[in-house]
Amino acid sequence: MLTDGYGRAVRYLRLSVTDACNFACAYCSPDRSARCAPGQECTAGELVQIAGALVRLGISGVRVTGGEPLLRPDILDIVSALRALDPRLDLSLTTNGFRLARLAQRLKEAGLGRVNISLDSLDPSAFKRLAGVEGLESVREGVAAALAAGLDPVKLNMVVVQGLNDAEIPAFASLTEDFPLHVRFIELMPMGSAAQALGPSRRVPLEAMMALAGPLEAVPQGDKPNGFGPAAVYRRPGAVGTLGFIAAVSGRFCETCNRVRVTSRGMLLSCLAAPEGHDLLPLLRAGANGAALEEAIRQAVAQKPSGHAFGGCSGARVGAGLGMCGIGG
Ligand code: SAM
Numbered sequence: 001m002l003t004d005g006y007g008r009a010v011r012y013l014r015l016s017v018t019d020a021c022n023f024a025c026a027y028c029s030p031d032r033s034a035r036c037a038p039g040q041e042c043t044a045g046e047l048v049q050i051a052g053a054l055v056r057l058g059i060s061g062v063r064v065t066g067g068e069p070l071l072r073p074d075i076l077d078i079v080s081a082l083r084a085l086d087p088r089l090d091l092s093l094t095t096n097g098f099r100l101a102r103l104a105q106r107l108k109e110a111g112l113g114r115v116n117i118s119l120d121s122l123d124p125s126a127f128k129r130l131a132g133v134e135g136l137e138s139v140r141e142g143v144a145a146a147l148a149a150g151l152d153p154v155k156l157n158m159v160v161v162q163g164l165n166d167a168e169i170p171a172f173a174s175l176t177e178d179f180p181l182h183v184r185f186i187e188l189m190p191m192g193s194a195a196q197a198l199g200p201s202r203r204v205p206l207e208a209m210m211a212l213a214g215p216l217e218a219v220p221q222g223d224k225p226n227g228f229g230p231a232a233v234y235r236r237p238g239a240v241g242t243l244g245f246i247a248a249v250s251g252r253f254c255e256t257c258n259r260v261r262v263t264s265r266g267m268l269l270s271c272l273a274a275p276e277g278h279d280l281l282p283l284l285r286a287g288a289n290g291a292a293l294e295e296a297i298r299q300a301v302a303q304k305p306s307g308h309a310f311g312g313c314s315g316a317r318v319g320a321g322l323g324m325c326g327i328g329g
């Protein structure tokens, strides 16, 4: 088992396969100057080698993310190679959904188990303001295709931004009454320049989100949809789907953190707020074998910090300065 210096078991990898994105979300907005130069991005084989070392060390869940992972032309090869690492692996993917309609069935066939789709508004003009592009209809089609393909569960991630989409919380909550969708309301994090430009006053506190989503009843542990995340899960009485709340800033879940992140340039981040990462790609390209890679990962995980301090910092220098689009959320 992989454990950090504080005795926490690390069981979950967020694997970013690209830092490119076709959206420019108001709170994420990819910094194009920070993009990988040609040759800096891991090949599919390199990403799978890193994930393989982590699986051998005891990781049981991998989430493929980005940037926008469905922009990667070899995404189906990556998913099937990850599946081949272990048939029991909890293999999931986070996407903005724009290209999902045409890929959902093939992702399922390649071995993907479940999907999170980021969707911040059900109104076309608010969607455009938040995502930076028109695309609500394509994302809706992506959600329908994910359900039809049997990806399960299908979660919708909504980053709640005061004044931009908080009034839509009740509409998102209503969706779960009739559809087997699992909506996650996420507190805005001060990661990168776009989120910082919005400012802390745009963050909607957990209690306010819950009041708008109600009425709510707690979901017992055994009925919660799969996941490794820190969401507190509820449902509206009689609803098919669930509602989760992720207090990404105000919550104190660092004590139970179980994850590491690997960026598309092969950098392992032991904490979202770590100021620096551990470069695995030079090792791989120098011909390191599996054992050497595992040892480098063990050493990086041993240095995982006890927790983040988003509440008290600007977020400017966290995440190795990469921003959410470079890290993968
Ligand atoms: N492009 C894909 C997507 O949007 O789902 C995957 C990458 S995105 C960086 C992963 C997750 O990070 C998304 O659910 C997104 O909403 C979330 N995210 C990005 N910036 C954030 C911020 N400042 N605060 C909270 N969540 C954020």
Ligand code: SF4
Residues within 6 Å of the ligand: 021, 022, 023, 024, 025, 028, 029, 030, 066, 067, 068, 096, 118, 324, 325
């Ligand atoms: Fe792109 Fe996802 Fe960031 Fe939006 S949240 S800009 S879709 S990486």
